[in-house]
Amino acid sequence: MLLALPTTVFSILLQLSVALQTPFTSLGKPKDALISPRTDSYIKGLLTKWNSTGLSVAVVRKDAKTPTGWRHEFGSYGIARGDGTPITPDTVFAVASNSKLFLALSVGLLISNETLAKERGKKIKWTTKARELIPEWGLMDEDMHRGTSLQDMLSHRTGLPRHDYSGVARDGGIAEMISTLRYLRPSAEFRETFQYNNLMYETLSYLPQLLLNQTYESYVQEHLFDPLNMTSSTFSVKEAEERGTMADGFQWSMRDLTQGINGTLVPTIPYFQRPGEEKIWAGAGGVLTSARDLAVWVSMLLNNGRHPYTNETIVPEEVIEHVATGLTVSEGKASDPEFSPKVYGAGQWRFAYQGHEIIEHGGNNPGYKTQVARFPNDNLAIISLSNEANGGFLMEAVKYRIADEILGLKEVVWNDRFEKLYNKLVNETQQITPRPDPPLKPSAPLPDLAKKTFSHPTYGALQPCLVHSSIETTGPSVHTHDHCSSVLNSHSVQRILGATNLSIPTFIIPWKRAFATHLRLRHFSGNLFNVTVIWTNAEVRAKEGLSLSGKDKGDSIIGLDEHFEVEWVHGEDEGLAFKGGFWGKEGPDSREPGGEGKESAEAWFALQR
Known part of the structure; x- marks a missing residue:
C-alpha cells in the first residue's frame, strides 16, 4: 500500500x-x-x-x-x-x-551544415573542443578546460556535477553563465564517469548565436x-x-516528509x-x-x-x-x-x-x-x-x-515494485540524525552570522537574516542587512517559519534563482548547520495580482524536507562550506571533496571583507 x-x-x-x-x-x-x-x-x-x-x-x-x-x-x-x-x-x-x-539534434544540424563549414573554413565535429568555439569557455580543472569536446558535454562526461542551484538569470545571458563555469568545483576526473549536467546543455544552446547570429529558440x-x-x-x-x-x-505544498507531513x-x-x-x-x-x-x-x-x-x-x-x-x-x-x-x-x-x-x-x-x-x-x-x-x-x-x-x-507488475520503492524513499527521508542535546557552541556567537555577507563567483551572495524568536539574545535585536526586516515579515517567510521548529537557532537567506527563492539555515552543533533549499511563488503571485489564499489555494512552499549541510568555517579563510550533496554529484566514480573546512566545500562562499 x-x-x-x-x-x-x-x-x-x-x-x-x-x-x-x-x-x-x-x-x-x-x-x-x-x-x-x-x-x-x-x-x-x-x-x-x-x-x-x-x-x-x-x-x-x-x-x-x-x-x-x-x-x-x-x-x-x-x-x-x-x-x-x-x-x-x-x-x-x-x-x-x-x-x-532538441538541443542535441540542433548541434548535429550545425555539424552537418556544409554552408557553415565553408564560411568558417573549418568543419565542426562532435570532437571539436568547446574552447575552439566559445570565447567565454573555461573550467576549473585544466584538463577539463582544454579537452572538453561537444560530445563530452552532450554525454555528461566532463567531470562536473550538476551545480543546478547556480542557475540564475544574468544580465549577460548565456555568455555570462558560461564565463562563471570556471569557478565550479568538479567531483571527478575528466571523462572518468557519467555525471548529469544541465549547464553543459545550456552552454551548447549558445552555438546558434555564436555561429549564425540566431537565437537557439x-x-x-x-x-x-x-x-x-x-x-x-x-x-x-x-x-x-x-x-x-x-x-x-x-x-505538494508544505510537504516535509522528515516530519511525516504530506502537505497539500x-x-x-x-x-x-x-x-x-x-x-x-x-x-x-x-x-x-x-x-x-x-x-x-x-x-x-x-x-x-x-x-x-x-x-x-x-x-x-x-x-x-x-x-x-x-x-x-x-x-x-x-x-x-x-x-x-x-x-x-x-x-x-x-x-x-x-x-x-x-x-x-x-x-x-x-x-x-x-x-x-x-x-x-x-x-x-x-x-x-x-x-x-x-x-x-x-x-x-x-x-x-x-x-x-x-x-x-x-507482464511485470511494475506498480507494486514502484510502491515499495516510494515507501522506501519516504522512510529513508525520515531517517535523519537527531540534533545533539545539548549541541556544541559554534566558534563565534550565532548572531554574528547575521552581520556578514558571503559570496561565490557563480552562485552569488548570501546575507543571512536571524530569526530573533529562535535564539536567546541580550541587548537590542540584531538586524544588519537592510532587507532582513522585510524578508522576515514577508508572507512567504512567515509561512516557512510557521513550519519551522523555532526552538533551534534559525536564519533565512533570500536566494532567487531558477529552483529556489530562500535558504533556511538551522544550527545543528558546533559550526555545522542544516540548510534547506526552498522555493515559493508568493512574491510572483503578489506581483501578478494573484491571491495568496482562496479557491485556487494560493501560493506554494516547496522543499521543506530537502536538507544539505553547511559549515561556518572560521579563521583566516572564513566562509560557508556547502556540502552533503549540494552540488548534485551522481556518477558512480565521483567523489566528495574530503578534507576539512574550505577544502571540504562542494561550493565555497567566502566572507566578503
Missing part, C-alpha cells in the same frame, strides 16, 4: 474526471488498439491509487497497413488545471529534460518545430499561457518560470509541448530523421544514429532482472527491456514529470506526460504495461 495521502478538492475533481474520460481513440477502437480497454482501466486505477492529477499518453507505431503508415493513439486522464479542465492530447506540458534531444523553431508542424510547441511561457492550453503543474496538492499558478526567465534553461529543459506534437516528433525519430508523412529529411540519418548511440555508462549493472546496463548518448539513454532496446529520456520540472521512449527495433514509441510532482512512478508503470501488452512480453 502507498502511504496515505490527503484527499483534496483536486483529488475529487480527478476522480470525477477519470470516471468520465476514455482514451481519445477508445470509442469503437479495434481489437488491436494500442491502448486497450484493459490498459485504459489500469491507468485510471493507478491515477486514483497515486492520488495524482493528470496523465497524457501517446502511443505511436509504424504500420504500413494504415493510409498514413503510422498509428497515433492518445489517452487523456484526469485534470489539466486546478479548475478541473480535463487533459486532452493538445494539453501543453513542460517536458523538462526531454528538451535535451528560433533555430529549433525553424529546423524542428516548423518542418514537423509542431504547432503547440514553444519555448515561450507567454505564448503558451496566452493560448490557454497549458497544464498547471501540481506540487496544489496547482503551481503561475508557471514557475515567468516570461524571460525561461531562457535560463532553454537548452536543458525549456520545451513546452503536447502529446500530439510529440507523437509526430517520435515518428520522425523512428523514421530515421525523415518526416513521417512526406519522407522529407528533417535531420540527417547519421545525426539521429549518432545521438542515440551510447558513449557513457550511467548504470554498469542492471537495476532489475528485466533490464540491461544503461548507456547515455546525447540527450538519450539506451538499454534493453526484456530483450527489446529502448531509447528514452525523462524530464522533471516543478510540477511536471515526462517520459518519451521509443523501441527502435519494434517501430514503437510511448509518450507519458504528468502534471504532478510525484507522477514519475505512475508514468513508468504505465509505459511498461503498454509495452508488455503490445510486444507480447511477460
Whole structure:
C-alpha cells in the first residue's frame, strides 16, 4: 500500500474526471488498439491509487497497413488545471529534460551544415573542443578546460556535477553563465564517469548565436518545430499561457516528509518560470509541448530523421544514429532482472527491456514529470506526460504495461515494485540524525552570522537574516542587512517559519534563482548547520495580482524536507562550506571533496571583507 495521502478538492475533481474520460481513440477502437480497454482501466486505477492529477499518453507505431503508415493513439486522464479542465492530447506540458534531444539534434544540424563549414573554413565535429568555439569557455580543472569536446558535454562526461542551484538569470545571458563555469568545483576526473549536467546543455544552446547570429529558440523553431508542424510547441511561457492550453503543474505544498507531513496538492499558478526567465534553461529543459506534437516528433525519430508523412529529411540519418548511440555508462549493472546496463548518448539513454532496446529520456520540472521512449527495433514509441510532482512512478508503470501488452512480453507488475520503492524513499527521508542535546557552541556567537555577507563567483551572495524568536539574545535585536526586516515579515517567510521548529537557532537567506527563492539555515552543533533549499511563488503571485489564499489555494512552499549541510568555517579563510550533496554529484566514480573546512566545500562562499 502507498502511504496515505490527503484527499483534496483536486483529488475529487480527478476522480470525477477519470470516471468520465476514455482514451481519445477508445470509442469503437479495434481489437488491436494500442491502448486497450484493459490498459485504459489500469491507468485510471493507478491515477486514483497515486492520488495524482493528470496523465497524457501517446502511443505511436509504424504500420504500413494504415493510409498514413503510422498509428497515433492518445489517452487523456484526469485534470489539466486546478479548475478541473480535463487533459486532452493538445494539453501543453513542460517536458523538462526531454528538451535535451532538441538541443542535441540542433548541434548535429550545425555539424552537418556544409554552408557553415565553408564560411568558417573549418568543419565542426562532435570532437571539436568547446574552447575552439566559445570565447567565454573555461573550467576549473585544466584538463577539463582544454579537452572538453561537444560530445563530452552532450554525454555528461566532463567531470562536473550538476551545480543546478547556480542557475540564475544574468544580465549577460548565456555568455555570462558560461564565463562563471570556471569557478565550479568538479567531483571527478575528466571523462572518468557519467555525471548529469544541465549547464553543459545550456552552454551548447549558445552555438546558434555564436555561429549564425540566431537565437537557439528560433533555430529549433525553424529546423524542428516548423518542418514537423509542431504547432503547440514553444519555448515561450507567454505564448503558451496566452493560448490557454497549458497544464498547471501540481506540487505538494508544505510537504516535509522528515516530519511525516504530506502537505497539500496544489496547482503551481503561475508557471514557475515567468516570461524571460525561461531562457535560463532553454537548452536543458525549456520545451513546452503536447502529446500530439510529440507523437509526430517520435515518428520522425523512428523514421530515421525523415518526416513521417512526406519522407522529407528533417535531420540527417547519421545525426539521429549518432545521438542515440551510447558513449557513457550511467548504470554498469542492471537495476532489475528485466533490464540491461544503461548507456547515455546525447540527450538519450539506451538499454534493453526484456530483450527489446529502448531509447528514452525523462524530464522533471516543478510540477511536471515526462517520459518519451521509443523501441527502435519494434517501430514503437510511448509518450507519458504528468502534471504532478510525484507522477514519475505512475508514468513508468504505465509505459511498461503498454509495452508488455503490445510486444507480447511477460507482464511485470511494475506498480507494486514502484510502491515499495516510494515507501522506501519516504522512510529513508525520515531517517535523519537527531540534533545533539545539548549541541556544541559554534566558534563565534550565532548572531554574528547575521552581520556578514558571503559570496561565490557563480552562485552569488548570501546575507543571512536571524530569526530573533529562535535564539536567546541580550541587548537590542540584531538586524544588519537592510532587507532582513522585510524578508522576515514577508508572507512567504512567515509561512516557512510557521513550519519551522523555532526552538533551534534559525536564519533565512533570500536566494532567487531558477529552483529556489530562500535558504533556511538551522544550527545543528558546533559550526555545522542544516540548510534547506526552498522555493515559493508568493512574491510572483503578489506581483501578478494573484491571491495568496482562496479557491485556487494560493501560493506554494516547496522543499521543506530537502536538507544539505553547511559549515561556518572560521579563521583566516572564513566562509560557508556547502556540502552533503549540494552540488548534485551522481556518477558512480565521483567523489566528495574530503578534507576539512574550505577544502571540504562542494561550493565555497567566502566572507566578503
